[in-house]
Amino acid sequence: TLDFHPTGRHFLQIPGPSPVPDRILRAMSLPTIDHRGPEFALLGKRVLSGMQKIFQTKHPVVIYPASGTGAWEAALANTLSPGDPVLMYETGHFASLWNNMATRLGLKTEFLGLPGAEGWRRGVQADMVEKRLRADTQHQIKAVCVVHNETSTGVTSDIRAVRKAIDAAKHPALLMVDSISGLASAEYRHDDWGVDVCVSGSQKGLMLPPGISFNALSPKALEASKTSKLPKSFWAWDEMVDMNKTGYFPYTPNTNLLYGLAEACDMLLDPQQGGLEAVFARHRRWGEGVRAAVKAWSLEIQCVDPAVYSPVLTGVMTPEGIDADAVRKTIYERFDLSLGTGLGKVKGRMFRIGHLGDCNDLTLMAALSGCEMGLKLSGVKLAGSGVQAAMDYFAGHPAPQLLQK
Template sequence: MTVRAGREFLAIPGPTTMPDEVLRAMHRPALDIYSDQMIELSDSLHRDLSKLFATKSRSYVYIANGHGAWEAVLTNVLSRGDKILVLESGRFAIGWGDAAAAMGVEVEVLKGDWRRAIRPAEVEARLRQDKEHSIKAILAVQVDTASGAYNDIEAIGKAIRAAGHPALFMVDAVASLGCMPFEMDAWGIDVAMSGSQKGLMTPPGLGFVAANDRARKVHKTAGLRTPYWDWTEREGSEHYRKYAGTAPVHLLFALRQAVDMLFEEKLENVFLRHRLLGEAVRRAVAVWAEGQVLGFNIAEASERSNTVTTVVMNGHDPVELHKYCKEKCGVVLGVGIGDLQGQAFRIAHMGHVNAPMILGTLGVIEVGLNALQIPHGNGGTEAAIDWLGESVSA
């Protein structure tokens, strides 16, 4: 017996649910890649990506996922033997650092853990110790989708400046761009990167990088540059060089539609929607946690992200809950990954989401907790409903 039918709902933190308008935007014949229409499409997207990053600097589009965009950043500003500082708050900054190590870069990890965000004071203290300025770049993520941590990138940027350190500040905004405030120029970020498949509501396959003048100056002497990722190659006068060859035309049409939808909603409203829905999820989890089995992975409330919530389970198998929600009810939760594999599940609340999607997901989780007899506080979904009723004005 199941109660699933129709469209399966993805509550995973990427790829996220794509709007029907975005899907329809791709349903068209191939475009003449040498046409004025193609050039106008590219120019508009590069311009608007810089708006999303909140920078006056140049943006680049790659046919790649986020891991490819990581590589694009690293190869354009680093040389073999350079040293970087990776700020740990979960899996993804560490993964970015691992990619750098494989390229011959010396990687130091500023140790954190999977239950907390980066501490800016610790960043400043470490940089003050680097009297010789041997650290060439600092890597951080705004939201770690494995741990659920939200890092205060503005405060980290201030800490770097307070230390008087010249290292490039490089930030992964894959799980935050288009969902939460991101101010590249105002926060002192030199290089930012993101991907298409989360807050930007577009199929996986596009990676984005924005680089300021300081990073572009370092780029001129970077020893890891390769033709495909190279910024200089992508700045050539021929349009095809923006993509190092044939453009990903249909993905670009999808992205154009998605960005138009974000701008039509207005970014401040998009950010508010994510904050309200994220808090609705947190209200539900807080109630469920009263059963002493479920709990937040991130200990401090202020360090929990507005795009994904990681829920740990004690003494019960989260895979069984994941299986029940998917097979019986048609809702796909995110699994625990990395250090949290087999210990947690994740609820995404990013991108193309609204109240019925989130409340439906929370309701299905509560159905699963009841069906599997997993101890939990009663009324989690009701707490989310109450929060939204109080917060969304009539």
């Protein structure tokens, strides 16, 4: 096979898996230990309490040796029963996949959303959720499922507003949130926002390789799990939550990924670095810089509502007649840079630039240079230099922690 790029580091600028910091790679290279031995319990307790801080919850967090899709299934299987009506909201490709899964599991889903292309360019419309729940006077709907950061489009959703909508309708449905790509990059507050189950994964903001995923619970979700009738065994919360109290897991956990997770929690929560608030600010600033580039190119951003621009990734639409995947291929082959493909309805119409994981201003500048060169090579007429605009933004807006020094 042809090795296009024998030297230098590949630029993994897809919106997950994200680049893994060396500190985490080193932590994961430790010898695998006995998962029933005394040393393991310390690791187990460390990652479980670390993840409670990352989710901002006092309630249990469950860790699965599985990708995010597994944790999606766990959220539904632990709380619902066959035939339960569930309200899901279409923000993009991942919301659609979760909806498909719920249907396959035997739930009666209703897929709410804005008509046409609009739905994939805006966040969850909380007023639509409220209206639908008010109409459900018999309280048949058992859960409302929304995606916090829609990775296929670069649009976030206001989860607090969805909670308010459910409360305003005085509806008892559970609120389930997919923050697989939001957690540890975009602001997320589990208890404060009143979320019942949050699903997340390792390969995005947590800066780990793929392979572990999470459910953050609420007391109401735990209560629902006692009567839920969907079949579950591997995913069942009860044994997990019970054994986790002593730092152990009912079946073999992903030990080396947990070493990495412990390191990631230390990095993300480090008070010297400003903790989670600094993490959220860092990604907001990177999003601003990347969008400054896209605007200078005069290309369209997939998200049309500035209030919900994603701090995790930016979806860039290519002009009519330009295949976004052909642009991505050129950029990959020429500059060793991977960008996210358009998924589902927007395939070929957009590409995605990730600003998550082990990034900094200069790695993002390199990624934007690759984009700008590749767009030009693909015959896209650019209004101006996005690279210059992003340099101006980053130089003109020092990172918050540098301002404090």
